[in-house]
Every structure is written in structure tokens, then in C-alpha cells.
Amino acid sequence: MNDKMKLKQFFPMLAFASLALAGCGGSVSKTGIELSNLDQKAKPGDNFYQYACGGWIKAHPLTGEYSTYGNFEVLIENNNKQLRDLIEAMAKGQHEAGTLEQKIGDLYNIAMDSVKQNKEGYAPIQADLEAIAAIQDRKEIIAQMAKLGSKGLPGYFGFYIDADIKNSSMNLLQIGQGGLSLGEKEYYLDNDSATVHVRESFKAYMEKMFTLCGSTPEEAKRKMEAVMGIETRIAVPSYSAVQQRDPEANYHKMTYEELKKDYSGIDWDVFFSTMGIQGLKEVSVGQPEPIHEVEKILAETPVEDQKAFMEWKLINSSAPYLSDELRACSFDFYGRVMSGKQQDRPRWKKAVATVEGVLGEGLGEKYVEKYFPAAAKERMVKLVKNLQDALAERIKVQDWMSDETKKVALDKLASFYVKVGYPDKWRDYSGLEIKDDSYWANIVRSNEFDLAYVIDKKLNKPVDRDEWYMTPQTVNAYYNPTTNEICFPAGILQPPFFDMEADDAYNYGAIGVVIGHEMTHGFDDQGRQFDKNGNLTDWWAPGDAERFEARAKVMEDFFSNIEVLPGLKGNGALTLGENLADHGGLMVSYTAFQNAMKEKPLQTEDGFTPEQRFFLAYANLWAGNIRDEEIRVRTKSDPHSLGRWRVDGALPHIDAWYEAFGITEKDSMFVPKEKRVTIW
Structure with a gap:
């Protein structure tokens, strides 16, 4: 998500299996x-x-x-x-507020409450949809995208903080390509019949989701075309999965001032300050070409199209945590079309x-x-x-x-x-609040908590080998x-x-x-x-x-x-x-x-x-x-x-x-x- x-x-951690x-x-x-x-x-x-x-x-x-x-x-x-046995034991009991047991049990109960989720529909994301709709000026786009990013929503690009691969004892903020709802660039560019089928199904999926979240059919079609145009533009210069395997080719370290100069089409001060990041000294841009393309998109693409992109990322990311109708629509594409699944997991597994x-x-x-x-x-x-x-x-x-x-x-x-x-040392979750407002609100707080945790633990700090x-x-x-x-x-x-x-x-x-x-x-x-x-x-x-x-x-x-x-x-x-x-x-x-x-x-x-x-x-x-x-x-x-x-x-x-x-x-x-x- x-x-x-x-x-x-982009971080070359090499696992035994794909799952x-x-x-x-x-x-x-x-x-x-x-x-x-x-x-x-x-x-x-x-x-x-x-x-x-x-x-x-x-x-x-x-x-x-x-x-x-x-x-x-x-x-x-x-x-x-x-x-499930561990979690349900905690979900059935009464626990002191703020304890790990309370958080685990309450989050599970919130996730299981389909009646409440169906009653709310897409209301939990309504305020953010309105904030996107209220954008009038091109200069507001990167600030709003960063606000959504701090909540865990993807934008035109992403970043993470981890070891500098040429100074491995220190962490480094690393910026990389993003923005592709289909994951790999080939889904936007290849023209074999199987890929075309996925791409056309994706377009239909977007239109349906926009409609379910309040757009008219005409608006949904316009928004879909805007998103498809932006994501395809980003896909063209994006690095393939094979290219991403080359550590040297995905490392371009520079000072923060050099970033602002070389990628001046993005207001980095606004972006990072909105994310809660201060005192940034050095960064690495993993894939320069797609980030330069983002500069052009920010400058050239109509504001309404860019608002459609942000609206789509919000809807697509939040769907699994909203109503059954939205979740089923998401499964129909990502589960059925892309992976061939015939039925979704039962609610308790999710x-x-x-x-x-x-x-x-x-x-x-x-x-x-x-x-x-x-x-x-x-x-x-x-x-x-x-x-x-x-x-x-x-x-x-x-x-x-x-x-x-x-x-x-x-x-x-x-x-x-x-x-x-x-x-040897367990993570402290005391700063994470789990409460019964909405399922999506808890996911947002979790994402904000994780971002703050990473910034506090890693930004401008030595690598913790015990992580x-x-x-x-x-x-x-x-x-x-x-x-x-x-x-x-x-x-x-x-x-x-x-x-x-x-x-x-x-x-x-x-x-x-x-x-x-x-x-x-x-x-x-x-x-x-x-x-x-x-x-x-x-x-x-x-x-x-x-x-x-x-x-x-x-x-x-x-x-x-x-x-x-x-x-x-x-x-x-x-x-x-x-x-x-x-x-x-x-x-x-x-x-x-x-x-x-x-x-x-x-x-x-x-x-x-x-x-x-x-x-x-x-x-x-x-x-x-x-x-x-x-x-x-x-x-x-x-x-x-x-x-x-x-x-x-x-x-x-x-x-x-x-x-x-x-x-x-x-x-x-x-x-x-x-x-x-x-x-x-």
C-alpha cells in the first residue's frame, strides 16, 4: 500500500522466498x-x-x-x-488502555467489524478527498501529496531511510521511483495480449472505483484517463526490475542543496518539512530519470489531472479498509485479473x-x-x-x-x-494509538507512527545492526x-x-x-x-x-x-x-x-x-x-x-x-x- x-x-536485502x-x-x-x-x-x-x-x-x-x-x-x-488464537484471546479480554494486548485485540475487533465499515462506506476518506478537490494552484500539489504521503499514501515517488551503501555505518535518505499502481513498468508499455488485458481491466477498475466514491461516470472516465496518462509517463523512464538489481546504477548521492538545484522542479523543502523531516544533509536519488519526469509532470500536467492522480492513490490504497463493496472491487482486479484468484480471503485472515x-x-x-x-x-x-x-x-x-x-x-x-x-530488544509501540473511530483511521495512524519512528531512529544517525x-x-x-x-x-x-x-x-x-x-x-x-x-x-x-x-x-x-x-x-x-x-x-x-x-x-x-x-x-x-x-x-x-x-x-x-x-x-x-x- x-x-x-x-x-x-531498491535496498538490496536478499530473501530466500518471494513471500x-x-x-x-x-x-x-x-x-x-x-x-x-x-x-x-x-x-x-x-x-x-x-x-x-x-x-x-x-x-x-x-x-x-x-x-x-x-x-x-x-x-x-x-x-x-x-x-488467530493468540489475537482472539486478546480480543475477547479486557486490557488496560495503552497496553500491547489492548492494541492487538482492539485492532482485530475493528478489522472484523464489517457492519460498521459497510455503514461508513467511503466516509473515512471523505475529508482527504475534499482536501484534494480544494487544490486550486499548481504550487499546492506537492504539499498535499506530502500530507497524504505522511499518512502512508503513495505519490509520484517515494523514499526510505537506510544504510548508505558506500558508507554502511551511517543511514541515508534515499529517493526512488514510484507512482505505478501496476508495480512494473511493462504493464504500461508491453503490448502482448495478456498485458493488454491487464491494462484494459485496470482502466475499467479505476472507473468503477471513482464512481463508487462519488464521481459521475463522465468524471470517472476523465479521471481514469488522467491517471493512466501520468502513470504511463512515469513508467517510460522507470527502471525495470532487472535494472533495479544493479546497486551502483541505483546510487546517486548528493548534498541536499545539490538535490534542490539538480531537481529544482520539486519543492523539496515543502515536501520534506510536511513529512516531518528536518536537518536533511545528504540524499541519494536512486533513479534520476523518472524523478526528472516527475518535475515535468508537476510543471506541465493540468492541475485537475494531478488531483485525479492523488484521488486515485487515496481510493486505491484505502479500499481494503473500507466497505465490502470497495474491497470486493479491489480484489476483482488485483486478485482475480492479475493473479487468477477466484475468491477473497475470509475476513479473519485479513x-x-x-x-x-x-x-x-x-x-x-x-x-x-x-x-x-x-x-x-x-x-x-x-x-x-x-x-x-x-x-x-x-x-x-x-x-x-x-x-x-x-x-x-x-x-x-x-x-x-x-x-x-x-x-534481543523488542520494538516499543507505546506511541501508537488504536481506537474505535474507523478502520482506515487506525491504518493512517499506524503509517504516521511508522514514519515518525523511522525518522527518529534513522535520519542522520548511525545504522543499528541489531534491527x-x-x-x-x-x-x-x-x-x-x-x-x-x-x-x-x-x-x-x-x-x-x-x-x-x-x-x-x-x-x-x-x-x-x-x-x-x-x-x-x-x-x-x-x-x-x-x-x-x-x-x-x-x-x-x-x-x-x-x-x-x-x-x-x-x-x-x-x-x-x-x-x-x-x-x-x-x-x-x-x-x-x-x-x-x-x-x-x-x-x-x-x-x-x-x-x-x-x-x-x-x-x-x-x-x-x-x-x-x-x-x-x-x-x-x-x-x-x-x-x-x-x-x-x-x-x-x-x-x-x-x-x-x-x-x-x-x-x-x-x-x-x-x-x-x-x-x-x-x-x-x-x-x-x-x-x-x-x-x-
């Missing part, structure tokens, strides 16, 4: 492998994904609520039930998601108390150390990397800051290059990722690969550009980077040639970093697994060798079904490959997989050894 939050895409999820499950045997998940009629060398996951896929068909449903979504369901979004770390504190065993953290810390040792071992044997670069790489690896489970970028209940993990940290929240330390009851073959194939994946991000095409202190700098000896890039190009080309739908190829450039991390995660974790078996040998169980179980555990993480519409969305925007190809695209480059399953040149997945990726 909030462009300032969306702008974190931030949470949950738990149960193991089925000491191996952790559920045989019914397999389809043993399939040939491992022709379609390993089907072989490892076919039984699971058949047993879990898509329901109307989902555009994709896999093991991640199973964990979402389990996690939602856990969180209410849980709201509590997580507003009070995520507070809820996480309650979650950890109830669901996270200390033994899991202890075992995880040991696994991380084993994987660090294995990656060091892998680095030392690479013949394409010079001794000079190896030395620095090993130093960087040894300097990893490891976070497991939950933060967490995911809540403890998240089933995901990340590597952050500017702090050289790897983080594994409590939520991921559960089956099928991590099973305290399963053997090493399973856990190294699952959570071990996750750990290795995040570690490898420190040395992938993005992460390798940052030193051990988190600064963007070239620490590679002459020739090593070129040898790395040549090997990475093999991976890029391989994934670009995968046909994900008839006539639609994968985007190997966009997914390169994640594919390299999967490759490294597999190689490193397999090495650690072999090391562990020297001390604790494993036997064949359930008809599978330990090596086979390692790869089955990995593949099963990605079991799932997905709609064609969602495949198209992710191919345009997601830096992670689709689940199927994180298996069938990754494993053909792993020699040990060939050995484990006896894969030969007669198998369709076979890749000649000289054409396989050889990096880690």
Missing part, C-alpha cells in the same frame, strides 16, 4: 520424508519436480482463495491459526494480516513466547557454524578465484553477523549486504524447513540449503560487490570478477531459455542472484552434510539413500500449484524463479544429484558437465 515501504525493493510467511507442521518419520508426497511413476531424470512432489501436488489442488498454493501456503494456514502489518513485532513477541523452543535455536546456531565451515571449504577449492580474493572472501564469511529466532527486517513469525530468511548479516526468524525453524525429529539428510537438504542460500548471497552477483563492512566496493582481484561473470552468465542463459508458459520464457537476468544462491546453497549444504556423515553415518531408509533424501527434502520445499496469471506476474516482477524451476532448473547443475539418482545422458534433464554452472 505504501510506496515508502515498496521502495525497500514472507510463517507456520509450523509435523514430521512423519525420523527421515522427515513423507513418501506420499512423491510420484514414483515419474522418472527422476526427466522431471524431478514431479517425482519428488507429484503426490503432494495431486493432493493439494488450488482452491479459489489462492493463485499459488504450496508448502509455504500450508505454513501460512497453520501460522494464521496460531496467530484481520490477522492487518494486526501483523501494524503490530508485527509486538505480535511476534507473543508468538515466540508460545511457539519457539530454545532447543531449536541451539541446533540452528550449530548448523549455521557447520555451513560457514563448508562454505569456507568450497571457497578454498575454487580454481577460478585467486588466492588474494579468496583471502578477502574468507574474511567476509567469518565476519557474518548471524541472527536466529528473534531480536530486524523480518518479524520473528516470518517463514523466510535474508541476507543484508550493508550489515553483512544473515537472519533466520523463528518462523522458518519448523517443518518442512527444519525438523528437530528428522535426521541430517533431511535437515541439511532443507534448512541447510536455506542457510547456504543466504550465505551465498554474500557472494552472488549483487552481494559480491559489498565488502565485509557492508560497503559497495570492488574487493576482487583483477580478472576474478570477469571469471565469475562468465560462470554466472551460464546460469542466466540457462534460466532465460526455460519456457514457463507457452510463448513465455523465464527472466534469467532478474532471477540470477536467487538462482546463484540456490546453487551455492545446495553445493555448500551438501558439503556440510557429507562432513556431518563422517562423524554420524546414515543408512538407507524408506528405500532411499541419505544422499537421495537430501535432494528430496530440498525439492519438497517447493511443492505447489500455481495459476497461469500468477506465473505471468512473477515472471515480470519476482527475482525468485518459480518453485518448479528452483528444483528442475537448479539440480541439473549439481554433480552430486546425478550421482545420487544415477542420471545419465539418456535422461531429458541431463546437462553435459562442461555446460553446467561451476561457481561454488
Whole structure:
């Protein structure tokens, strides 16, 4: 909803999966492998994904609520039930005003009150609609856009405050492109039939929403055309998802005075002072071209058209928190058209998601108390150390990397800051007021609270290395290059990722690969550009980077040639970093697994060798079904490959997989050894 939050895409935090999820499950045997998940009629060398996951896929068909449903979504369901139990216990009780329990419980009750939301209609945004309508002069536009921005509403551009990638110990305010309701520029510019359908549906959606919020059909059509014209203008010079992956190309640091001079078409003093930002010294403009285009829009586009744009951002952002009619209209476009979903989530799931979004770390504190065993953290810390040792071992044997670069790489690896489970210090929510006025008013106060929190904590201040970028209940993990940290929240330390009851073959194939994946991000095409202190700098000896890039190009080309739908190829450039991390995660974790078996040998169980179980555990993480519409969305925007190809695209480059399953040149997945990726 909030462009300032969306702008974190420019900050190169590298996560394991495209979704931030949470949950738990149960193991089925000491191996952790559920045989019914397999389809043993399939040939491992022709379609390993089907072989490892076919039984699971058949047993879990898509329901109307989902555009994709896999093991991640199973964990979402389990996690939602856990969180719902925690939240509803607080929602039913009486709590002292201002306590965390009162805020969690009251916000959930407010989100669940459909009668009140339907009675209010769009009244909660009426005052802001009137403020936009009252604009008479072009000079008022940026001030009003900033007022809306402080409430969490997107505008022509966004900003965030986080580590300066060339001075990583200090935070820097960073300005970036924004304004696109469809997210990616291609939706405005491509002319294939699927994209045109999305674009035309978007126009119809805008007209309907304007009408539902008081415009006549004629006014709605005019406003829609104005918004489409502005967003298309911004889309043309906007950076693509691939371009945004280049840290150097998205960094243009300057003094605040230089900003005002070089981008004089925007009244920055008014914009930032309205946002509550004072004493700004330096900034970085991530994508200069679209920001220069915004200057032209502010100067050239009729005031009425720009008012329509602001009105649209208000309506579109607030719709999920208003009446059922507005929320259903929003779902029809973003859910049905863009993702292929057939029905919206039940209200309680949306209410849980709201509590997580507003009070995520507070809820996480309650979650950890109830669901996270200390033994899991202890075992995880040991696994991380084993994987660090294995990656060091892998680095030392690479013949394409010079001794000079190896030395620095090993130093960087040894300097990893490891976070497991939950933060040492919990966030203070005492300044956030939750009260029973309107659902939307509480969302606005939350956005204002978050903005003030970021300004107070980060503006012109050193980086806090203890900050967490995911809540403890998240089933995901990340590597952050500017702090050289790897983080594994409590939520991921559960089956099928991590099973305290399963053997090493399973856990190294699952959570071990996750750990290795995040570690490898420190040395992938993005992460390798940052030193051990988190600064963007070239620490590679002459020739090593070129040898790395040549090997990475093999991976890029391989994934670009995968046909994900008839006539639609994968985007190997966009997914390169994640594919390299999967490759490294597999190689490193397999090495650690072999090391562990020297001390604790494993036997064949359930008809599978330990090596086979390692790869089955990995593949099963990605079991799932997905709609064609969602495949198209992710191919345009997601830096992670689709689940199927994180298996069938990754494993053909792993020699040990060939050995484990006896894969030969007669198998369709076979890749000649000289054409396989050889990096880690």
C-alpha cells in the first residue's frame, strides 16, 4: 500500500522466498520424508519436480482463495491459526488502555467489524478527498501529496531511510521511483495480449472505483484517463526490475542543496518539512530519470489531472479498509485479473494480516513466547557454524578465484553477523494509538507512527545492526549486504524447513540449503560487490570478477531459455542472484552434510539413500500449484524463479544429484558437465 515501504525493493536485502510467511507442521518419520508426497511413476531424470512432489501436488489442488498454493501456503494456514488464537484471546479480554494486548485485540475487533465499515462506506476518506478537490494552484500539489504521503499514501515517488551503501555505518535518505499502481513498468508499455488485458481491466477498475466514491461516470472516465496518462509517463523512464538489481546504477548521492538545484522542479523543502523531516544533509536519488519526469509532470500536467492522480492513490490504497463493496472491487482486479484468484480471503485472515502489518513485532513477541523452543535455536546456531565451515571449504577449492580474493572472501564469511529466532530488544509501540473511530483511521495512524519512528531512529544517525527486517513469525530468511548479516526468524525453524525429529539428510537438504542460500548471497552477483563492512566496493582481484561473470552468465542463459508458459520464457537476468544462491546453497549444504556423515553415518531408509533424501527434502520445499496469471506476474516482477524451476532448473547443475539418482545422458534433464554452472 505504501510506496515508502515498496521502495525497500531498491535496498538490496536478499530473501530466500518471494513471500514472507510463517507456520509450523509435523514430521512423519525420523527421515522427515513423507513418501506420499512423491510420484514414483515419474522418472527422476526427466522431471524431478514431479517425482519428488507429484503426490503432494495431486493432493493439494488450488482452491479459489489462492493463485499459488504450496508448502509455504500450508505454513501460512497453520501460522494464521496460531496467530488467530493468540489475537482472539486478546480480543475477547479486557486490557488496560495503552497496553500491547489492548492494541492487538482492539485492532482485530475493528478489522472484523464489517457492519460498521459497510455503514461508513467511503466516509473515512471523505475529508482527504475534499482536501484534494480544494487544490486550486499548481504550487499546492506537492504539499498535499506530502500530507497524504505522511499518512502512508503513495505519490509520484517515494523514499526510505537506510544504510548508505558506500558508507554502511551511517543511514541515508534515499529517493526512488514510484507512482505505478501496476508495480512494473511493462504493464504500461508491453503490448502482448495478456498485458493488454491487464491494462484494459485496470482502466475499467479505476472507473468503477471513482464512481463508487462519488464521481459521475463522465468524471470517472476523465479521471481514469488522467491517471493512466501520468502513470504511463512515469513508467517510460522507470527502471525495470532487472535494472533495479544493479546497486551502483541505483546510487546517486548528493548534498541536499545539490538535490534542490539538480531537481529544482520539486519543492523539496515543502515536501520534506510536511513529512516531518528536518536537518536533511545528504540524499541519494536512486533513479534520476523518472524523478526528472516527475518535475515535468508537476510543471506541465493540468492541475485537475494531478488531483485525479492523488484521488486515485487515496481510493486505491484505502479500499481494503473500507466497505465490502470497495474491497470486493479491489480484489476483482488485483486478485482475480492479475493473479487468477477466484475468491477473497475470509475476513479473519485479513484481520490477522492487518494486526501483523501494524503490530508485527509486538505480535511476534507473543508468538515466540508460545511457539519457539530454545532447543531449536541451539541446533540452528550449530548448523549455521557447520555451513560457514563448508562454505569456507568450497571457497578454498575454487580454481577460478585467486588466492588474494579468496583471502578477502574468507574474511567476509567469518565476519557474518548471524541472527536466529528473534531480536534481543523488542520494538516499543507505546506511541501508537488504536481506537474505535474507523478502520482506515487506525491504518493512517499506524503509517504516521511508522514514519515518525523511522525518522527518529534513522535520519542522520548511525545504522543499528541489531534491527530486524523480518518479524520473528516470518517463514523466510535474508541476507543484508550493508550489515553483512544473515537472519533466520523463528518462523522458518519448523517443518518442512527444519525438523528437530528428522535426521541430517533431511535437515541439511532443507534448512541447510536455506542457510547456504543466504550465505551465498554474500557472494552472488549483487552481494559480491559489498565488502565485509557492508560497503559497495570492488574487493576482487583483477580478472576474478570477469571469471565469475562468465560462470554466472551460464546460469542466466540457462534460466532465460526455460519456457514457463507457452510463448513465455523465464527472466534469467532478474532471477540470477536467487538462482546463484540456490546453487551455492545446495553445493555448500551438501558439503556440510557429507562432513556431518563422517562423524554420524546414515543408512538407507524408506528405500532411499541419505544422499537421495537430501535432494528430496530440498525439492519438497517447493511443492505447489500455481495459476497461469500468477506465473505471468512473477515472471515480470519476482527475482525468485518459480518453485518448479528452483528444483528442475537448479539440480541439473549439481554433480552430486546425478550421482545420487544415477542420471545419465539418456535422461531429458541431463546437462553435459562442461555446460553446467561451476561457481561454488
